[in-house]
């Protein structure tokens with residue numbers, strides 16, 4: 001695709017990031033203040049830009065002293081879904097987590113979010129915990145994980 005790229009998000013993307021999630025339920029999107037904080041902290045926000053428009057975003061959290069990175073959010077614009085963009089962005093997140101020396105990437109997903117489950121399962125994530133009443137509306141979550149760096153097999 002001409003003029004399409006995945007790149008780190010910057011503060012200049014704030015309006016576009018808020019707009020991307022505008023159609024989501026309030027509890028499934030970040031408000032402007034949260035986005036501003038996420039763009040300034042120990043995060044790795046990525047965006048997909050196509051023809052000058054941002055049509056997907058993802059946020060990674062890194063905690064000091066932890067080698068487990070967290071995928072805090074991933075979103076693809078409604079009109080761009082089902083074309084592999086989510087999978088490409090997820091793969092870019094894994095690369096970014098590896099660059100931060102993370103050995104695994106974890107995330108939480110609503111148990112009813114079938115498209116997200118499919119995305120993660122296809123990419124090699126497995127459910128490591130079921131979290132009852134995880135979301136403000138009482139819905140349960142699955143915590144999923146993918147190990148990013150294979151343990152040494154001892155070969156010399």
Ligand SMILES: CC(C)(COP(=O)(O)OP(=O)(O)OC[C@H]1O[C@@H](n2cnc3c(N)ncnc32)[C@H](O)[C@@H]1OP(=O)(O)O)[C@@H](O)C(=O)NCCC(=O)NCCS
Pocket residue numbers: 073074075076077080081082083084085086087088108109110113114115116118119122
């Ligand atoms: C989840 C989401 C990021 C997927 O993005 P996407 O660009 O549509 O995903 P892809 O096109 O890369 O598809 C990845 C896999 O999910 C599947 N998929 C995509 N949309 C689907 C749908 N509506 N129903 C079922 N499966 C779906 C694809 O078939 C693909 O699986 P495959 O490779 O085995 O065929 C996107 O639907 C989204 O932004 N949803 C709203 C926000 C959200 O729920 N984020 C996740 C929070 S944990």
